[in-house]
Amino acid sequence: MISARPKFSAALDFVTNIPASPVVTLAGVEMAYDGGEDIFAPLDLTLSQGEFLTLIGPSGCGKSTLLKLIAHVVKPTAGTIHWWGADATGLNGHDKKLAFVFQDPTLMPWATVAANVRLPLDLAGISEASAERRVMEALAHVGLSECAMHYPRQLSGGMKMRVSIARALVTEPDLLLMDEPFGALDEFTRNRLDADLSRLCRERGITTVFVTHSIYEAAFLSTRVAVMAARPGRIIETYELDHSLVRDASFRLQSGFSDACRVLSRALVDASLPGAEQ
Numbered sequence: 001m002i003s004a005r006p007k008f009s010a011a012l013d014f015v016t017n018i019p020a021s022p023v024v025t026l027a028g029v030e031m032a033y034d035g036g037e038d039i040f041a042p043l044d045l046t047l048s049q050g051e052f053l054t055l056i057g058p059s060g061c062g063k064s065t066l067l068k069l070i071a072h073v074v075k076p077t078a079g080t081i082h083w084w085g086a087d088a089t090g091l092n093g094h095d096k097k098l099a100f101v102f103q104d105p106t107l108m109p110w111a112t113v114a115a116n117v118r119l120p121l122d123l124a125g126i127s128e129a130s131a132e133r134r135v136m137e138a139l140a141h142v143g144l145s146e147c148a149m150h151y152p153r154q155l156s157g158g159m160k161m162r163v164s165i166a167r168a169l170v171t172e173p174d175l176l177l178m179d180e181p182f183g184a185l186d187e188f189t190r191n192r193l194d195a196d197l198s199r200l201c202r203e204r205g206i207t208t209v210f211v212t213h214s215i216y217e218a219a220f221l222s223t224r225v226a227v228m229a230a231r232p233g234r235i236i237e238t239y240e241l242d243h244s245l246v247r248d249a250s251f252r253l254q255s256g257f258s259d260a261c262r263v264l265s266r267a268l269v270d271a272s273l274p275g276a277e278q
């Protein structure tokens with residue numbers, strides 16, 4: 001993994017004050033689907049408490065697979081994955097919570113917004129009174145308190161995505177994994193949800209790994225961006241951004257934001273060139 005710090009740090013006030021305790025550690029991880037080719041060159045990645053890491057890179061480089069490895073949805077064929085210092089094979093007994101948000105909000109159409117958000121609590125056997133309170137808190141966080149009794153068909157695409165985020169937050173996750181969650185939304189809605197997401201993750205200290213095709217979204221949200229290339233899938237550059245800056249609408253007007261967009265845009269072009277494939 002190359003850390004391209006000097007060039008970027010000048011433009012973005014590079015900081016090193018992200019707390020060091022690792023949330024997830026991948027060491028020498030390899031992975032193949034059903035006896036197929038290896039997806040990754042042996043992959044190393046350390047995720048620190050409270051950081052917002054964004055993965056960008058060309059289609060097929062393994063971003064979704066990397067999220068699934070972190071979530072332990074798929075198993076590595078070599079190497080180790082540790083969650084909070086413990087081997088990920090012991091996840092069942094782990095007290096840490098993970099939430100996964102996909103591009104499609106996948107709501108139950110026959111159930112109200114409140115019932116959709118309550119689903120993970122119902123599955124976990126949380127008492128009704130406690131679940132109701134947590135559902136209403138989560139809906140308030142995403143600005144949907146008024147819609148608790150609505151059905152998904154009554155909501156816009158952006159509102160459905162908010163429900164999906166509320167359903168992830170209701171479990172009070174320690175680690176949030178998001179795979180192109182706002183990719184299907186218009187830019188205006190996406191910008192608003194990005195600002196909300198940044199605020200929520202910051203307020204709650206949630207460690208997040210986020211996948212996007214948008215360098216603007218990456219530059220806006222992240223404390224760190226990892227640029228991946230394909231065949232084999234690998235992280236070719238990482239960039240650290242000043243996470244002390246609040247990511248609100250005014251952040252988009254700052255020179256640091258446009259500098260970051262320019263550098264990430266260039267890095268993504270380089271990662272997509274045929275020469276980036278080995």
Ligand SMILES: Nc1ncnc2c1ncn2[C@@H]1O[C@H](COP(=O)(O)OP(=O)(O)O)[C@@H](O)[C@H]1O
Binds near residue numbers: 033057059065
């Ligand atoms: N379920 C699967 N079975 C077999 N191959 C897969 C599966 N999912 C992804 N792949 C392959 O793994 C590689 C990485 O895919 P993926 O992680 O989806 O990349 P990305 O999210 O960056 O587009 C691709 O070559 C893809 O075709």
Ligand SMILES: [Mg+2]
Binds near residue numbers: 063064065179
């Ligand atoms: Mg993907």
